[in-house]
Amino acid sequence: MNGDSNAPVRDVVIVGTGVAGLSAAVYAARADLEPLVLEGPEPGGQLTLTTDVENFLGFPEGVGGMELIQRGKEQASRFGAEFVHGTVADATLDDRPFELHLSNGETRRTRALIVATGASARWVGAEGEADLMGYGVSTCATCDGAFHRGDDVLVIGGGDSAMEEALFLTKFADSVTVVHRRDELRASEVMAKRARGHDGVSFRWNSELLEIHGSKDEGVTGVTLISHPDGYPRQKLEASPTGDGPADRAAKTRETGGIEREFLDVGGIFYGVGHVPNTDFLEGTAVELADTGHIETQAGMTTETTLDGVFAAGDVMDPDYRQAITSAGTGSMAALDAEDWLEQPAASGSIAASEAIADD
Ligand SMILES: Cc1cc2nc3c(=O)[nH]c(=O)nc-3n(C[C@H](O)[C@H](O)[C@H](O)COP(=O)(O)OP(=O)(O)OC[C@H]3O[C@@H](n4cnc5c(N)ncnc54)[C@H](O)[C@@H]3O)c2cc1C
Incomplete structure (x- = not known):
């Protein structure tokens, strides 16, 4: 993609406005770096999908996910962070300043880049999941397990x-059933x-989640599972030659023989089917990605990536902890690391010049 050589060069651009991006924005703005913050496709990030956050330090009564994000944005704005809508489609990072090409055709240029684009949890495609995500359906047992004391839950x-989620949930739930x-x-x-x-974990083999029942007021009230003795029951349903709307399901069930459906009375559902880091726009750049797609950071306590001047924070570089508080922590680290780096001579030179400095 061609860059727009007229775009002003910022000291730092932060990509993402989840907790990591916001925390980086507060620190960078307080350091007078006047960061530009790109909101991306999900302004506020994953926390906007949840109702109560009970484990973020400083809120003894808990805090709404949306409220926490809104407060973070106000805090960063107060110190001079500039927020704009924009999703990075592609990045040219092989020379300085770095160029970010947005999906709306604009280009943003920056000396230092903080990537805080998060990782999207995979959903399974069950009916009702979009409505009930955050209302009894969760992608994070550490975050939401404690809301399900005494419930029967599915993983x-x-x-x-999934195994980690199931074992963790045995601390709270009456029963934990893994559906595989x-x-x-x-x-x-x-x-x-x-x-x-x-003892607290049981298994439903050759089974899939077809539909989640409930409402935002009541939460999850039950599920419909399908099973087939040979496994992958949903594929068998989808391979059925007849229509694919909910009304056709009974007919399909008869046709594909062997598929059983069952209603289960459960109060919570946890998805443990993985996360996809939002790093597509870094593919082919010198920023190294792990096999999982997460950004690799240098050894030790740092947010530096394999490319000088690019820093990573939050779930996009963290396959393990995936918490709001840890994301906020690495966000602040990324801003401090970027501030440090911007003071070095390499920050103003070309990539070749900084490689020569590194070789000395
Ligand atoms: C339902 C749910 C409940 C949760 N509950 C809790 C809880 O109670 N406690 C807790 O500690 N954690 C909880 N978590 C986990 C927590 O939300 C995450 O760990 C945290 O949000 C990660 O923050 P992040 O800033 O790294 O990424 P995200 O929150 O994922 O934010 C990513 C940001 O990057 C932007 N972006 C993505 N791609 C691009 C792009 N190409 N260009 C520009 N911008 C881009 C997005 O628009 C978004 O603003 C929960 C998660 C979910 C899904």
């Missing part, structure tokens, strides 16, 4: 993260053994 998935579409787990042996050996 969807068969990998390590195959008849064996994909999880590592140690995690599978731990989950299978736990």
Whole structure:
């Protein structure tokens, strides 16, 4: 993509307005770096999907996800951060200043770049999930498990993260049932053994979540599961030659023989089917990505990536903790790291010049 050489060069552009981007914005703005903050496709990030946040320090009564984000934005604006709508489609990072090409055709140029684009949890495509996400459907047991004391809950998935979610939920829930579409787990042996050996965890094999029942007022009141002795029941439904609306389901069920459907009375559903880091626009750049798509940071306590001048914060560089408080922490680190870097001579030179400095 061609750059717009007339676009002003900022000291720092922060990509993303989840907790990580906002925390970076507060720190960068207080350091007089006048950061430009790009909101992306989900202004406010994942926390806007949840109602109560009970584990963010400083809110003994809990705080609404939306309110926490709104307060963070006000705080950053107060110190001079500038927020604009814009999603980065592509980035030219092989020379300085860096150029960010937005999906609306604009180009933004910057000396330092903080990537705080988060990781999107995979959803399973069950009916009702979009309405009930944050109202009994969750992608984070650490965040929402405590809301389900005494409930019967489901965990969807068969990998390590699903097993971790299931084991964690046994602390609160009356029963935890793992729903997996195959008849064996994909999880590592140690995690599978731990989950299978736990009295509080049971398994529904060859089963998938078809529909979630409930409302925003009542939360989740139950689910419809489908199962098939050979596994992957949803694929079998979808492969059925007849129509695909909900009204056709009964007919399909008869046609594809062997598919069973069942209503279960549960109060919570946790998706453990993985996360996809939002790093597409970094592919092909010198910013190294892990196999999972997360941004690799340098060893030690830093947010530096493999490319000088590019820093990463929050869920986009963290496959493990994925919490608001840890994202805010790495956001502040990224701003401090960027501020430090901007004071070095390499920050004003070309990439070749900074490589020469590094070789000395
Ligand atoms: C339902 C739910 C409930 C949760 N509850 C809690 C809880 O109670 N406590 C807790 O600690 N954690 C909770 N979490 C986890 C927490 O929300 C995340 O750890 C945190 O939001 C990560 O922050 P982030 O800034 O790294 O990324 P995100 O919040 O994912 O924000 C990413 C930002 O990047 C932007 N973006 C993405 N791609 C681009 C692009 N190409 N160009 C420009 N911008 C882009 C998006 O628009 C968004 O603004 C919950 C998560 C969910 C989904």
